[in-house]
Amino acid sequence: MSSSQIYLGVVGVGGVGTAFLGQLSRLPNPPSLVLLARTTQTLTSGTGYSPAIAASDWQSALSSPAVTTSGAITPPKIVSYLQAAPGHSILVDNTSDPSLASAYPLFLRAGISIVTPNKKAFSSDLSLWKDIFSAAASGSALVYHESTVGAGLPVVSTLRDLVATGDQVTRIEGVFSGTLSFLFNTFAPAAGSVSSSAQWSEVVARAKQLGYTEPDPRDDLNGMDVARKLTILARIAGLDVESPDSFPVESLIPAELASLPTTREGIDQFMARLPDFDTQMSAVKEKAEKSGKVVRYVGRVDVVTKQVSVGLQSIDGDSAIARLKGSDNIISFYTKRYGDRPMIIQGAGAGADVTAMGVTADLIKVMERLK
């Protein structure tokens, strides 16, 4: 490499992407932002990789003659552009796009490091997971994905540290969805908390507006977002989980709405029709309440028996899970070293700023390790 400058490409400027660019603009020694893309537009610094795009003001950069603008860009074109930069380069993927995710091995083999909150690459087919980590191991490019589980909470790095230092992880369990945590904490609060008369569909709309949900909120409600997170954790703990649909996952999508299209129109139709099914979730809540419990959506990886499970549970009202607030996650690592009392990580598990924090912190680690 002829330069110690680090070059950065960023794809995705939604909730997390925008918060990330804000944090990037405040770093004391930021990398040089040379590519910024969304579905319809791409900005690049051109063939000279200079001047850098202003992260604090990327929308105005669209009208700057120093920056080249074009339409959508494909993963191979991003690889070519970043690979030819006169220094190390890093891709930050702030989308939930599976096709960009499946190109990570291409990036890594081209020497481009990856930082991302996008779960798709790490939780789809096991062959893609293996390809990503063998591509990283065969060269100098790095891959960091802390915000794929628990947003900015140190979940992925902690589990990797436990495994790398030779501890034996026996079980991982807790609440892994910021959206589902918010929904149940609000819709079915524990006794003594502020009670709510909100309907299920109203709380879903609020979670979407607060930026907790996936771009398509059905990916939260069908349990797949939690299934993906558990797939990632199970794999780091050493289990060869084939895919997030290779174990039972309980969906909260009403059967009548299950076949709506996965387009933006499909999302709108789903949100518009969800109020028709509010009584179904009220019945689930009341059933738990009759036995003095609250309903929560929990996940569990039993590393010893190699079982993964995801779904609703009725929980005692005075337990830590029942008493969570807001979008908080709680993740307990049971290990040989920690014995009967697990290591517990708790805090906001969704939201643009806390997710971007995990992405920015990963970027800083990669920059330090590339030097």
Ligand SMILES: NC(=O)C1=CN([C@@H]2O[C@H](COP(=O)(O)OP(=O)(O)OC[C@H]3O[C@@H](n4cnc5c(N)ncnc54)[C@H](OP(=O)(O)O)[C@@H]3O)[C@@H](O)[C@H]2O)C=CC1
């Ligand atoms: N929100 C949260 O709390 C958390 C989110 N995450 C993950 O962070 C990622 C981003 O989430 P969030 O910001 O909420 O999502 P948004 O829907 O707000 O933003 C997604 C962005 O990605 C862009 N995009 C999507 N597909 C492509 C593509 N093929 N090429 C270029 N750009 C594309 C969109 O472009 P356009 O602007 O043109 O629509 C948009 O800018 C997801 O993977 C999510 O799972 C992880 C942890 C927590």
Ligand SMILES: N[C@@H](CC=O)C(=O)O
């Ligand atoms: N939609 C997800 C976002 C973080 O991964 C969630 O609600 O947890």
Ligand code: NA
């Ligand atoms: Na995390």
